[in-house]
Amino acid sequence: MEWWRHLRKLDHHMPWGEVWKMNPDLVMCLDQFLFDNSLDFQILCGTQGVHSGKLHEQGFAVDFGVSCHKRRRFDVLIDLFRYPFRGIGVYPYGRYPKLKNPLALHCDMRPLTEQPFGVRKLWIGIPKDMTDRSQGNNYYGLNEENLKRFGVI
Numbered sequence: 001m002e003w004w005r006h007l008r009k010l011d012h013h014m015p016w017g018e019v020w021k022m023n024p025d026l027v028m029c030l031d032q033f034l035f036d037n038s039l040d041f042q043i044l045c046g047t048q049g050v051h052s053g054k055l056h057e058q059g060f061a062v063d064f065g066v067s068c069h070k071r072r073r074f075d076v077l078i079d080l081f082r083y084p085f086r087g088i089g090v091y092p093y094g095r096y097p098k099l100k101n102p103l104a105l106h107c108d109m110r111p112l113t114e115q116p117f118g119v120r121k122l123w124i125g126i127p128k129d130m131t132d133r134s135q136g137n138n139y140y141g142l143n144e145e146n147l148k149r150f151g152v153i
């Protein structure tokens, strides 16, 4: 747990779930992204995340929101891609009431055994039923066409 002291934006009191399971590479990479880009943010979940199954349970994934009120959501996404997350999910309808113009994201450091080296897992998650989020999401490719279709850019 000693490595948490070196972070600049994140700390172990945030809602990570089982904080001791959180993967240091993932948390340090997210901390760097938030620090470099001076983003307001909110951590939603770590190990208690419901989707992406074992990745969350084992501490390899985090769901969070960033505020895009100073910069366009597309620019924030481009910046996010500069960091070596191995999985990135965008949730255009994710809700973060405390953040201005929020962008809801999932980032992970999935083990290399689950994804070929240098290949990222990318997706857009859209609720199956906007009035009942418990129905889960439909998943789409993370590309320009779908980013426009779902109002991210």
Ligand SMILES: [Zn+2]
Pocket: 049, 051, 052, 056, 061, 062, 063, 106, 107
């Ligand atoms: Zn997630």
